[in-house]
Amino acid sequence: MADTVIENINDYMLQLGRQARAASRVLLRADTAAKNAALLAMAELIEARADTLMAENRKDLEAGERNGLDAAMLDRLAFNPERLGTMAEGLRQIAALPDPVGAISDLNYRPSGIQVGRMRVPLGVIGIIFESRPNVTVDAAGLCLKSGNAAILRGGSEAFHSNRALADCIREGLDRAGLPADAVQVVGTTDRAAVGALLRLKDHVDVIVPRGGKGLIARVSEESLIPVIKHLDGICHVYIDDHADLDKAVKVTLNAKTQRYGTCNTLETLLVAESIAPRALTALKPLFDDKGVELRGCARTRAFLPDIGEATEADWQAEYLAPILSIRVVPGLDEAIEHINHYGSRHTDTIVTENYTRARRFLREVDSSSVMVNASTRFADGFEYGLGAEIGISTDKLHARGPVGLDGLTTLKYVVLGDGHVRG
Amino acid sequence: MADTVIENINDYMLQLGRQARAASRVLLRADTAAKNAALLAMAELIEARADTLMAENRKDLEAGERNGLDAAMLDRLAFNPERLGTMAEGLRQIAALPDPVGAISDLNYRPSGIQVGRMRVPLGVIGIIFESRPNVTVDAAGLCLKSGNAAILRGGSEAFHSNRALADCIREGLDRAGLPADAVQVVGTTDRAAVGALLRLKDHVDVIVPRGGKGLIARVSEESLIPVIKHLDGICHVYIDDHADLDKAVKVTLNAKTQRYGTCNTLETLLVAESIAPRALTALKPLFDDKGVELRGCARTRAFLPDIGEATEADWQAEYLAPILSIRVVPGLDEAIEHINHYGSRHTDTIVTENYTRARRFLREVDSSSVMVNASTRFADGFEYGLGAEIGISTDKLHARGPVGLDGLTTLKYVVLGDGHVRG
Structure with a gap:
């Protein structure tokens, strides 16, 4: 089975972008209980559907062998019940983390009489571009959802069937919790032009997170019209x-x-x-x-x-x-x-x-x-630092620096409370 | 008097970038007292040199009249003792603000025995591109210095002499406090190519802040290879x-x-x-x-x-x-x-x-x-929110959102304290 036939890749990606933006509006007001219910449902589905997932994974492994992937890459790609269990466990751990969204800090009275504070809110839509390891699909979907963001995931072509099968579990988990399935979308084509199109969706995607080798990160940094949270070398x-x-x-x-x-x-x-x-x-x-x-x-x-x-x-x-x-x-x-x-x-x-x-x-x-x-x-690691999980380690200075956990996928807006106050 | 003769604009801007980076390394360890002493010296110099500043300003006003600037623009451009006093007062207010640099928060023990916290640190080098109002030169220089950043300032050509004369006061103030004068550099040419060159200095400049009309901000967003903190419309x-x-x-x-x-x-x-x-x-x-x-x-x-x-x-x-x-x-x-x-x-x-x-x-x-x-x-304003001063209002979501004060010009790095701890 090849990928879905897509006539115009730009139109297709724009459609994903619009659906993600619409879903992100719903996530903005989704409560903690619904997000956690979705995460737990996803975990359950991944374990319950181990056979299907491994059958889809086998298609990727067979294609990988035909295409001459080396043993190490094939090993990283392979599912087994233990690895699927680890993915499910990761989702349960994310469900157990405190919800960062909506937290208000530093709410203080000003001399004018207004109260000014800051509220932690989702970034909106996050595009994640990654290579080979399909567990990123699950980790990234979980972290984006818990932080109230919609996600567009584009994995490596060598894991296409595995990623799509995981996406089915993720989307059904969202649906079971009454959240929009489009909160997590996996790009349904291996066409490389999809990456370029994603990097140009600046009205629909708020940040791009590339995870992979230097070549991928260099390409993304150069082409992206959207801000990138990136991780370069570790010297x-x-x-x-x-x-x-x-x-x-x-x-x-x-x-x-x-x-x-x-x-x-x-x-x-x-x-x-x-x-x-x-x-x-x-x-x-x-x-x-x-x-x-x-x-x-x-x-x-x-x-x-x-x-x-x-x-x-x-x-x-x-x-x-x-x-x-x-x-x-x-x-x-x-x-x-x-x-x-x-x-x-x-x-x-x-x-x-x-x-x-x-x-x-x-x-x-x-x-x-x-x-x-x-x-x-x-x-230097999100788990060791107590972030609970990490989507990557940023070597940029703006926004997020070092291991990026749930807080790094959010931003702070100002909240102002008055009682009919006007500026003099 | 025209601007300095500059043979190769890219080389010239690269030189400014290198000098800024070197100065930023010194600012990284500059103590609060030295930074405040520089701010107060700048304020004193601006008031003491009111005559020189107004003479230089007159050159811009005369050129503006010749070039047909309208009355409102000429008014925004004009210095008088009161306006110079306001600039000096602004610097004194920045000196009175708490120093954000070096503050450590959330320093907690982890199960492994290490302590993990976050330290507020400067971004490094900030490029500020602005139009007409020369008071931005003073405000921006003051905010960048207090937050421990080196600044490269590029003002509008219609305020060229005014900006240069203000820069002299600023650099002498830095020098009097024992800090590198290159902590604040004003681009010494009205050549528009200097803006393009600045926007490409990604190894030497960490963030660009454009302040001005929509045309300027659109150009900067499109051309910059450096992250931009920008302010678009206010609807x-x-x-x-x-x-x-x-x-x-x-x-x-x-x-x-x-x-x-x-x-x-x-x-x-x-x-x-x-x-x-x-x-x-x-x-x-x-x-x-x-x-x-x-x-x-x-x-x-x-x-x-x-x-x-x-x-x-x-x-x-x-x-x-x-x-x-x-x-x-x-x-x-x-x-x-x-x-x-x-x-x-x-x-x-x-x-x-x-x-x-x-x-x-x-x-x-x-x-x-x-x-x-x-x-x-x-x-919605930095002063009303208690930031003390603002360099702009960000309508972006990443890094800084809303009025950007001293904190918005800094970032957080992780600090880890151990006692010979290793990972198991």
Whole structure:
């Protein structure tokens, strides 16, 4: 079965946009109970329809094999009862989170007599463009719904049937809770022109969230006429200050690099203060050797570790996502901050120190979405931060910075209460 | 005296961008005392140099007369000691505001043992593009500095000498406080290509704030590769509910329309519930007649006020900025909300009602940056809201919505405090 026959892709996408906008108006006033009921119904349907979902998933897997997808990609694509259970569990967790919509804060009286406060409200319609992993369909739909937004989802063509089958569960869940099914729409074609058309729907879509590789994010940033919440590289640093506790330094550095290699919050460049470098590097070297991590160092690093490779300018700019670590010895805190603000990607950076003033300066002066003291960069994550769930990690500065949870999918409007007040 | 000779406008703007970025790194760690000292020094310099400033201003006024600027524009352009005093006073008020930078909120322990909180930090470099009124130079410089941002200011060519003379005071004030003069740079050419070059400096400028007419804002939105905080139309509504207190309805409606005609928070379309329409319209008509406001109504309005003109589809979409008011009689709250969400510009809208449930629904369901109950739309303003000052009113949804003060020029980053914590 191929995709639906769509005559004019722009008209089709415009239609999705209009339906999403109409649904978003209903969601604006949907109460918490209805949204939670929909999330729980979706979870139930995903578990109850495991057989159908796996049959649809098999079509994608077979097509993937024919098209020569590698084993890792096929594995990421594959459904099994456990994975479906995880998706359902994710929806139940979102249902259990507090509803951010409608919360009023800072409601204070002004000298004029009016009360002014701010109300948290949905953004409206969110377009999500993602690659391969079909679980994003479920996560994104759940987060958008709970935050009161309508969603248009465009997944990868290699997961087309899987995404469509999940969408059926999601839409039926909405319907069972008395909410419009169009609150979540999955683009019904694999035509790449649909992405371009979505990025031009600026009257119907309020924000675009791309999730995937650098190529996808670059294309979306360049083409989109709609604001984008995006996540670029994660070039994360640990700086071992000369006032560091050596045990903490070793523990944090090792965890930041080796707990997982392929994640955006993994350590890529280690900075070490000159006076502690001999001890810190000598302690770390055998541990990294044990884990099979390739070390590349600046000239001063190689003075202490003569048998490692040379780090070049390209290494300071590299997001390896691999068991490779570049190391630079720096005179002290100023140079460490300068290096991070110059070469870093404004993602996550840590100082290891016992010195109060240096910790305080690092927190303030490093211009990254997460700045840490004596903690592994691997903590930069929506679940670890207590957001409950995340739709991505933003390396932008406007609107949302760092892990984006339900609050990041909302905005604040002003509410003003008077009693016939007029301006004089 | 013409502007500085600039050989290559792109190189010149890139240079400004680099200088701004370098200055922004210093501002990131500038303490409150230094920023306030600079603001007070600027204020003092503007008052002390009134003669020089007025001499430079005269050059612009003379050029304006030669170029046929109308009297209103020349008046907006003109300096006098009182206006310079107001600019200086504005800077002193900004100095008196609390410093938003570095404030840490929501610092809580997580189950893993780390503490996670959020720190308010500057955006970095802000590009401000504005027309004619030179006081924007001073306001914008003051707000950007206090919020820890470097600014690149590009004013209208008709105020070129005035802006440059103000910039001298601003930069000397920064210097006296030991801060980099490049924290505020005024583009030293009237070449229109400078705007295009500024809008492409995405590695050096973090956000663009255009202040001016629709043409300017449309150009900036279309061309900018940098996120824009923008303010489009203000098509504001008052809805007189059938449960309104008639006195309050009359007072609020009259103030919202007639207190000032040319502002973005001025009422443009009045919606009236059918059952209260005869009484409300009869009460309002003579008052609007007194003020010389032209009324245009829908068919049902004209049934009550037969001698007024007809409102067409174009009237519901019009930002008159003039003594004209369109009036529509609606069956009730649902239709009022629908009209506002369809025709409004998401700026400011008010319900007049004594009914608790309707007030609550209006606040939640109207999708505008300010939603009000029993208060004039004219209150939508940074000073009235207690922001202390505003750089503009955003009709966007992302990042900043409504009046944008110091907080709107900052962002939140995550801070994580540990004691050698690693992820398991």
